[in-house]
Amino acid sequence: MSGNIDSVALYKTRKILKDLSSKSGKGTELISLYIPPKKALHDVLNNLREEYGTATNIKSDSTRNHVQDALTRTQQRLKLFKKTPENGLILFVGALRTNGPGSEEVVVNEIVPPKPVQTYLYRCDDHFQLEHLMEMIKEVDIIGIISIDATEAGFGILSGDHVEVDEVITSGVGGKTRAGGQSARRYERLREMNLSSYYNRVAEHAKKIFLEQYTIKGLIISGPGPTKDAFIKSDYLDYRLKNKILTEVDGAYSGAEGVREAIDKSADVLADMRIIEEKKLIQRFLSEIHKEKSLAIYGINEVMDAINRGAVEVILASEDLNMLKILLKCKRCSTEKSKLIKRTEYVQEKQEILNQTCVSCKSRDFNITETDLIEILEDLAGESAAKIEVLGSKSEEGKMLLSFGGLGAILRYKIN
Known part of the structure; x- marks a missing residue:
């Protein structure tokens, strides 16, 4: 699936699947x-x-x-x-x-x-x-990532909005010596042998992960120049993986950190991947947050108020927002009462509700309906011509949004 998916529809489908599977x-x-x-x-x-x-x-x-x-x-x-x-x-x-x-x-x-x-x-x-x-709804475009230098290599999998560092291996290769003479040449020959053994191990791990465990669409190789270039130009890597190389990235890091750096530096190549779209949205949100005349807001009350005033351009909601609106309607007099709660509080809240009496007629007989907050936001967005994007929670960007409570918005114009 590419970045142009309907993230709300996908969220609702996943929610239905999770519910019906039980x-x-x-x-x-x-x-x-x-x-x-x-x-x-x-x-x-x-x-x-x-x-x-x-x-x-x-x-x-x-x-x-x-x-x-x-x-x-x-x-x-x-x-x-x-x-x-x-x-x-x-x-x-x-x-x-x-x-x-x-x-x-x-x-x-x-x-x-x-x-x-x-x-x-x-x-x-x-x-x-x-x-x-x-x-x-499975992600069909899986991208493999190798981030390598002379000390370690990281192997990553990118699928939709999810990045997973599958494995990191170390080389055991020492640094270059400053000594001269025969001992230096002997040391360098030994170092080259160790590097060759390390490259072979990297190639074997790549084959196992990217050809046997996963079926990747493309491969990104990143890391500091010389080691990365030597590995790519050699015959260590399986030809099937060589044919899938999308881009080579000059990076400052290797291992797990290098995997994440490779994604950031491959945005053009990965333009159709959902995670790139999410990165752009969160980066825009964060850049606005730090401006004096900020067009970014966060928090349920603040976002709902801005939507009702027609000021929101795009709503950013985490798939792990996990909020419900409970609506009580008295069966006798139709008096209504609503409350926003966390999904984990639902059973306790429902029991407390059943022990209440209607404020108008004192009846204890209610119809209770619950609606996912993201679905409510979708309806409100439609009424105000705003966009809504549901972001995954496993990526770095998704975790950043969760740190703001899981709900934010970018405004069309500044409001008081």
Whole structure:
């Protein structure tokens, strides 16, 4: 996936996958439906009507009712579409427990996938068929990085917004001697032999990591000039990896620090990688923070206020923001009350809410809904023509955003 992905859609898809992967049905009553772009919706609806008829043969009353309810909800959702979306459509529908036994409610999860669905699939099972979607959102462009000097070599993997330093090995090669004469020549010959052995080990590690453990699209080699150049020009590196070299970077560092430096210095080559886009956003945010007339803000209240005033150009939200808005609505008088909480506080907060009474009519009977804060921000951004970007939390840039509370914004103009 490249840098032009819809980061909010990807965030929501990952959240749905995480949630549904832990769900199971009482019987074979959970529907998974994958519709390719060229599949006519009226054909799909006909198939579902046939499945509804077949479901009448299910012996268990509860399973039969759950399957037919899920099929009905699936058909209702499909009828909202005039035609199949450009990338197709994925639906996960089924009766899921909201509390204990007997609390099942039919839930519809609709996903417009990030890339075209390849094969039509209808499955009714005791779990959702998530594997195909998981494959679709995997990062396909994996870049390998070798950062090498005469003392150590680091091996890194760049995939989307994630950088991983897979391994660092040391050379065991001593520095150059200042002595003269035969001892100096003997020392240099020994040093060259040790360097050759070290280069062989680097090449073997590269082969193992970049050809066996991962399938890389390209390779970046960085480090101080002479060692890096000697390694590249020699025949140590497997020809399959040599053919994948995207760029050679003159750097000041090797090892783990050199891997990160290589990414920074390869921005042009990696322009389509998500991490480069995130770096640019965070660098712009940080540069604004330090200006006297700053156009950067952070914090939930500050960002929400700026959005409501139409002053936000782009919202920066961490995928680990983990905030929910809980909305209580009294079933008797419809009085509403809302609260923003951390996701980890949800169970405790919900229990406290259930012990409260309505401020208007003293009823204890509430409807409770919870909405992810990022989804709320997405709606607000749409109303004010702002952009929203969800940033990964594993990169250096993602960690920087988390240090500001996981939420920031760049403004169109300065506000008081």
